[in-house]
Amino acid sequence: MTTTTCPFCAVGCGLVLDVAGGRVVGVAPERLHPVSRGQLCVKGWNAAQFIASPERLTRPLLRRNGRLEAVAWDVALAAAAEALAAARHEGGPDAVGVVASARATNEDAFAAMKFARAVLGTNNVDHCARVCHAPSVAGLRRTLGSGAMTNPIADVDETDCLLVVGADVTENHAILGARILAAHERGVPLVVVDPRRTRLARAADLHAQIRLGTDIAFVNGMLHAIFAHGWEDRAYLDARCENVDALRAALARWTPDEAARVTGVPAAAIVDAARLYAASRRGWLAYGLGVTQHVSGTETVIALSNLALVTGNVGAIGGGVNPLRGQNNVQGACDMGALPDVYSGYQPVDDAAARRRFEAAWGVALPSAPGLTSLSMQHAAHDGRLKTLLVIGEDPVVTDPGGRFVARALGRLDCLIVAELFLTETATCADIVLPAASFAEKDGTFTSTERRVQRVRRAVAPPGEARTDWEMLEALAARLGRPMGFRDAAGVFTEMAALTPIYGGMSHARIGASGGLCWPCPTPAHPGTPRLHVASCVRGRGRLIPVDQTPPAELPDAEYPLQLTTFRLHHQYGSGSMTRRAPLLERENPLGLVWMHASDAARRRITTGACVRVRSRRGEVTTRAIVSDDVPPGVVAMPYHFAEASPNLVTNDALDPIARMPELKVCAVAVEAC
Ligand code: SF4
Numbered sequence: 001m002t003t004t005t006c007p008f009c010a011v012g013c014g015l016v017l018d019v020a021g022g023r024v025v026g027v028a029p030e031r032l033h034p035v036s037r038g039q040l041c042v043k044g045w046n047a048a049q050f051i052a053s054p055e056r057l058t059r060p061l062l063r064r065n066g067r068l069e070a071v072a073w074d075v076a077l078a079a080a081a082e083a084l085a086a087a088r089h090e091g092g093p094d095a096v097g098v099v100a101s102a103r104a105t106n107e108d109a110f111a112a113m114k115f116a117r118a119v120l121g122t123n124n125v126d127h128c129a130r131v132c133h134a135p136s137v138a139g140l141r142r143t144l145g146s147g148a149m150t151n152p153i154a155d156v157d158e159t160d161c162l163l164v165v166g167a168d169v170t171e172n173h174a175i176l177g178a179r180i181l182a183a184h185e186r187g188v189p190l191v192v193v194d195p196r197r198t199r200l201a202r203a204a205d206l207h208a209q210i211r212l213g214t215d216i217a218f219v220n221g222m223l224h225a226i227f228a229h230g231w232e233d234r235a236y237l238d239a240r241c242e243n244v245d246a247l248r249a250a251l252a253r254w255t256p257d258e259a260a261r262v263t264g265v266p267a268a269a270i271v272d273a274a275r276l277y278a279a280s281r282r283g284w285l286a287y288g289l290g291v292t293q294h295v296s297g298t299e300t301v302i303a304l305s306n307l308a309l310v311t312g313n314v315g316a317i318g319g320g321v322n323p324l325r326g327q328n329n330v331q332g333a334c335d336m337g338a339l340p341d342v343y344s345g346y347q348p349v350d351d352a353a354a355r356r357r358f359e360a361a362w363g364v365a366l367p368s369a370p371g372l373t374s375l376s377m378q379h380a381a382h383d384g385r386l387k388t389l390l391v392i393g394e395d396p397v398v399t400d401p402g403g404r405f406v407a408r409a410l411g412r413l414d415c416l417i418v419a420e421l422f423l424t425e426t427a428t429c430a431d432i433v434l435p436a437a438s439f440a441e442k443d444g445t446f447t448s449t450e451r452r453v454q455r456v457r458r459a460v461a462p463p464g465e466a467r468t469d470w471e472m473l474e475a476l477a478a479r480l481g482r483p484m485g486f487r488d489a490a491g492v493f494t495e496m497a498a499l500t501p502i503y504g505g506m507s508h509a510r511i512g513a514s515g516g517l518c519w520p521c522p523t524p525a526h527p528g529t530p531r532l533h534v535a536s537c538v539r540g541r542g543r544l545i546p547v548d549q550t551p552p553a554e555l556p557d558a559e560y561p562l563q564l565t566t567f568r569l570h571h572q573y574g575s576g577s578m579t580r581r582a583p584l585l586e587r588e589n590p591l592g593l594v595w596m597h598a599s600d601a602a603r604r605r606i607t608t609g610a611c612v613r614v615r616s617r618r619g620e621v622t623t624r625a626i627v628s629d630d631v632p633p634g635v636v637a638m639p640y641h642f643a644e645a646s647p648n649l650v651t652n653d654a655l656d657p658i659a660r661m662p663e664l665k666v667c668a669v670a671v672e673a674c
Helices: 073-091 104-122 133-144 151-155 175-186 201-205 216-226 232-239 244-253 257-263 266-279 298-309 330-335 351-364 374-384 401-409 469-479 489-499 507-513 581-586 598-603
Strands: 002-005 015-021 021-028 061-065 069-071 098-099 161-165 190-193 206-207 285-287 321-323 388-392 414-422 433-434 446-447 450-455 562-567 593-596 611-616 619-627 637-638 668-674
Touching: 002 450, 015 611, 061 073, 073 098, 073 388, 073 414, 073 433, 073 469, 098 104, 098 374, 104 351, 104 446, 104 469, 104 489, 133 175, 133 298, 133 321, 151 175, 151 285, 161 266, 175 190, 175 201, 175 388, 190 201, 190 266, 190 374, 206 266, 206 611, 216 257, 216 298, 232 257, 257 266, 266 285, 285 298, 351 489, 374 401, 446 489, 450 507, 489 507, 598 619
Parallel strands: 098 388, 161 190, 161 285, 190 206, 285 321, 388 414, 414 433, 562 637, 593 619
Antiparallel strands: 002 015, 015 021, 061 069, 061 433, 446 450, 562 668, 593 637, 611 619, 611 668
16 A cells, blocks of 8 residues: 555645555555545545556667657657757757646655756746736735745635635536535535636526626726725735725726626626625635736736735635645645746846856756746747757647647657656657656656655555656756756755755655645745735735736637637546546546637527537537526636547637736637538
8 A cells, every 4th residue: 555645636645555566456546635635536536547557568669761760769868858958058048848737746846946047958847827826926926925825625614604716616626625615514605706606606606707808807896896895904915015095996897897898707796705705814826827818917916915905815814825736746846946037946047146046057058038938938839949859748739838849849850758647648749759658667756736845655666667757857967968966856855855945844754744835835844835925925024016907819700709718527537648538537528619608609500519610710629419497698617628529629829918927718719600
């Protein structure tokens, strides 16, 4: 029996893997886990199925004469090192880039960022947080000083009101969703703000079914009502916040009637939502990708932060501003500095003192200018500026906007190197494919959405010749003549903790003995910090920043009269590379579909199960329809786990100007029967 952490969503449930004959033969919940408390969702129960898939990559592959052929590690590493060295020689260090993984361990992510910076000499390192919670990092750092979830999941049991914005929690964070529903059944009011009628929305006391991309108008309407009725926490604002008068003045135009005009939610419901949240002693505010995946993602995060500050909910038990991270280790990959502008622990690359610390530890000069984001790397590849790219455990051809463009851009690289479990859509485009170890085959740590750093433990050997990411990066670094000095996962963690104050008091041994530690945990005696901003915000005073409604980059018109939004299904995860190889999960949701309202379907003579074409200015995708009142008239919705029916063939890559997040949650489309 091996106790470890679920490899799917960022709730971070505790798993026990049952091993017999060198194979994982069963999964059980960890009975005493502090968050999951002996429970798992259906994905967790089936977490081991993909490990034994016959489709696992077991040997390195090298493209020869247009075909990927199995080769020895030596051959693959030599080819990868040669391609990286040639690109650097021809175009300088910034002609190469690394896309790290939010699915891999912290140790893998730290090795990836060190490999990019210390071995390749570039800050071109990023990962899929770019397309999920980059606006949370940017927005909350501006207002509070830290871009992470402020309060623990356990605070759901301590709150007087639950406000969930743009998050389909029962589908995507099921164990947390169950906890929210249980609190609601005990009488805690539940307010859901979401354009779709999710399961949580159906259970809520108040479902504000806003128009796509109008969250700021809704929140500003709530804030207007809060000030108008005197529901703000005046003592908290005086003692702990700055910019109160500027915010109040900027809210003048956001009367509930004006917010209703923009959002489509009745003014009385906006005032009710404000009353339920603000008049409660404490409100636990959580949000998801429905907030962040917009051109106004960062400003929407700021608006939510304003709401929590004005009501005195930041730093309080049962309160907080809580971005629900999606993938198992997207929080950790950010913490590890797999981002173009910061080292581990969010230490800026353009801060000379921080840079000197890493230079002294690694014995090399490091670049000072922030690097390219993952999407900018695609454009640089398309334009010929980026020549060799290493993609670790990500599938951007499926998960990033404009899938055809992504494939075309990757095809223009001199060399694409992909480390993966399976031959994904992106790996299929690669010149070199390196077989990777899964969560059950490696030691390390994941950091959950509540900043809880937890152990991942090796239960079985990787199949064939597959290796952990940090091992293959170390081997590649040695080939390039710059070994990183990593011997085992615990050693990687030790180096990272020494350079990363928020992880400074942690070690594998301590995390394993404690059941997980929430950062910041700066010293070995520090107990960890489940709740941030308690006495004051990390930045000092909470900063209120007025923000205004920005419409989506693309609105419906005569040619593209509907709005497309995207979402995730309970039985699938990410690009589906793991869950679609778990037969019991695939059985439940085997198809990508497009959800559409009966009125839109009838107008087009479309019925459930009909073949339909979804078109936008960027491309088209053929799929099947499901007629449902989960979506309002004028809106269609597609899940993004299915490469054969990927909404990212039509989604918009218009960017949030601050966080560079593409607007995956809304674009204009036409839908017609095939
Ligand atoms: S809720 Fe998330 S972490 Fe927990 S079992 Fe399900 S997928 Fe795994």
